[in-house]
Amino acid sequence: MLEIGMVLLMGVFAWLTIHSHLLRLSVVYMAIFSLLAAFVFVFHGAPELAIAEAVIGSGLVTLLYLVALQRYRVYTICVASDRHSEALSDSYIKGMENNEIVHRIRRFCMSREFEPEIVFSSKSVKEAMSDSRYDLVITHENGETHVYGPSNSYVIVELELMFQMDGANSGIRFGRYTREGL
Amino acid sequence: MAERSLITQMIVGLLYPFMLLLGFYLILNGHYTPGGGFQGGSTFAMLFVARYVVFPVADMSSEHLHLLQRLFLALILVVPILVLFSGFLAGASEYSGMYLTLMDLFIGVQVGFGLGVAVFRFAFFKGIGPSWRF
Amino acid sequence: MIRMASAALFVLVVFVGVTVLTTRYQEKLEPTMYEYMVENFQRDTAAHNAVAAILLNYRMYDTMFEALILLTAIIGMKQFLPSAGEFTGGKSGRGADTTDWSGDSPKQG
Numbered sequence: 001m002l003e004i005g006m007v008l009l010m011g012v013f014a015w016l017t018i019h020s021h022l023l024r025l026s027v028v029y030m031a032i033f034s035l036l037a038a039f040v041f042v043f044h045g046a047p048e049l050a051i052a053e054a055v056i057g058s059g060l061v062t063l064l065y066l067v068a069l070q071r072y073r074v075y076t077i078c079v080a081s082d083r084h085s086e087a088l089s090d091s092y093i094k095g096m097e098n099n100e101i102v103h104r105i106r107r108f109c110m111s112r113e114f115e116p117e118i119v120f121s122s123k124s125v126k127e128a129m130s131d132s133r134y135d136l137v138i139t140h141e142n143g144e145t146h147v148y149g150p151s152n153s154y155v156i157v158e159l160e161l162m163f164q165m166d167g168a169n170s171g172i173r174f175g176r177y178t179r180e181g182l
Numbered sequence: 183m184a185e186r187s188l189i190t191q192m193i194v195g196l197l198y199p200f201m202l203l204l205g206f207y208l209i210l211n212g213h214y215t216p217g218g219g220f221q222g223g224s225t226f227a228m229l230f231v232a233r234y235v236v237f238p239v240a241d242m243s244s245e246h247l248h249l250l251q252r253l254f255l256a257l258i259l260v261v262p263i264l265v266l267f268s269g270f271l272a273g274a275s276e277y278s279g280m281y282l283t284l285m286d287l288f289i290g291v292q293v294g295f296g297l298g299v300a301v302f303r304f305a306f307f308k309g310i311g312p313s314w315r316f
Numbered sequence: 317m318i319r320m321a322s323a324a325l326f327v328l329v330v331f332v333g334v335t336v337l338t339t340r341y342q343e344k345l346e347p348t349m350y351e352y353m354v355e356n357f358q359r360d361t362a363a364h365n366a367v368a369a370i371l372l373n374y375r376m377y378d379t380m381f382e383a384l385i386l387l388t389a390i391i392g393m394k395q396f397l398p399s400a401g402e403f404t405g406g407k408s409g410r411g412a413d414t415t416d417w418s419g420d421s422p423k424q425g
Contacts, residue, residue, distance in 0.1 A: 047216035048367050051208065055224040060297065063231040067305050213368040248394065251387065258383050262376045271361075271373075278362035285372050289383065296386045303397045 003043040010036045027065045034058040075114035075155070077105065078134035080125045093120055101145050101172055102138070108162055114155075129177050144171055151176040194232045201228055209290040213282040219289025226294030227301060234305045244302045247295045254292040261285065 013033040020026045034057030041050035079096055096102060102118070109116035121128060128137045129148060136156070137148040149156030160174045209222030265271060265281055353370060363369040371379050 048218065048221065051217060051221045052224065055221060055228065059228050060224060060231060060301075063228070063235065064301060064304055067231070067234065067301075213363040213365050213372075215365065216367070218365075218368055218371065244394075248390065251390065255383055255387050259380055262380065266373065266376055275362055282361070282363055282368060282372050285379075286368070289379065292383055293386060296390050299390050300393055303393050 003040060006036050006040050006043075010040070023069055024066070027062055027069065030065075031058050031062040034061070074117055075109050075136070076117045076119060076134050077102075077136045077138060078119045078121050078123075078128045078131070080121055080123055080128040080137055080139045096120070096140070099140075099145075100168075101147075104163070104166075104168065105136070105138075105147075105159065108159060144173060146173050146175060148175040148177055151178050191236050194236050198229065198232055201225055201232065205229070205290070205294070209286050210283060212286040213279065219286040220293055222286070223290040223293025224297060226290065227297030229294075230298040230301050234301065238305070242302065244299045247299045247302070251292055251295040251299065254288050254295070257288050258285070258292060261288065 010033055013029050013036065017026050017029040017033060020029060034053060038050045038054040038058065041047075041053055079102075081092070097118075106116045106118075119134065123131070125137060125139050125146075125148065128134055135150070135153065139146045139148075147156070147159070149159070156174065156176065163172060163174075205222045205225035205228075207222075208217035208225060209219060212218035212222065261281075261284065265277075271278055271281060353374065354366065357363060357366050357369040357374075361369040361373040363373070
């Protein structure tokens with residue numbers, strides 16, 4: 001009876017693994033699935049397999065997946081230039097790369113273990129905002145840098161706080177946007 | 183590196199010696215109780231992962247681990263050829279337990295270091311970006 | 317929705333069918349190696365655990381080549397996953413020579 005219940009629960013957790021919206025939750029469901037599989041092995045009289053399944057499936061693979069999830073978070077920053085004439089020239093890109101604000105954002109991403117990827121685009125700010133590939137949109141106009149982030153992102157809040165605490169928020173303005181509203 | 187959660191550090195630190203103990207138990211009692219080289223070795227590999235969770239520092243060279251793994255693989259290949267296939271154990275059965283324990287230990291260390299190399303490769307992987315080229 | 321429901325129905329039917337078939341109509345093969353090993357493993361190998369006896373004595377070649385397979389897998393992993401410090405190509409040129417990547421960069425949602 002217990003065994004049949006565990007097999008049914010395995011099916012439930014397999015379904016949850018596929019259909020959960022958070023990858024982190026998926027990994028936890030998969031660990032529970034492996035643990036139930038180990039119990040089923042015990043009921044079938046294979047304790048060696050049960051130990052191997054519990055150690056590898058429930059421990060090693062879960063931790064490896066969590067490490068991979070933590071390591072692999074790419075944070076895509078779009079530098080929108082809005083079709084300026086000098087946009088995307090080498091000197092513009094070099095200047096933007098050596099910009100102090102971009103440097104700070106990059107260092108912030110490194111400290112949070114994101115991998116910053118800076119994309120230079122000729123799109124306008126609105127087009128860049130509506131593109132779901134970009135997590136942060138930077139634009140540079142009349143000597144002032146505008147940083148836009150999605151309104152449901154906590155990263156933009158922390159970023160704004162960091163600029164305020166460092167006292168480096170002189171030439172910079174922050175904005176939020178919602179993707180549905182655009 | 184970003185600071186880690188204190189809860190994770192405490193729990194992993196508490197579990198660390200017990201994982202070491204469980205690995206040795208599984209390996210050394212492999213011919214009496216369920217367990218054996220592969221299971222104990224995987225538990226040793228869990229130690230590497232736990233170490234990475236607390237200290238994400240690449241101060242352990244995966245080359246040394248790989249060298250040890252190759253060394254123990256050579257032992258796994260050589261010891262049965264000398265002891266088992268030569269018919270030595272058929273005449274002296276009092277050494278059989280020693281042989282089983284020794285082989286379990288070799289397999290455990292080999293599997294543990296092998297999976298440890300795999301874990302370190304995954305953990306300190308540089309990442310696939312636009313700069314990635316073969 | 318209909319596709320998903322039909323797929324779920326198919327999986328359920330196969331699961332129930334396989335379970336019923338394998339539990340109702342079991343076929344027992346003639347035990348030849350099995351009986352010999354269960355009776356004699358303690359005398360032959362001095363192990364108290366039949367699995368250890370089979371893995372480390374009766375089927376030693378299997379264990380040896382299993383260890384070899386693990387080494388092969390690790391060598392392949394070392395070949396294709398460059399770790400930090402050993403591979404430093406193209407780090408400074410990020411973003412400078414590429415203007416806009418049209419392809420999707422994989423990332424966590």
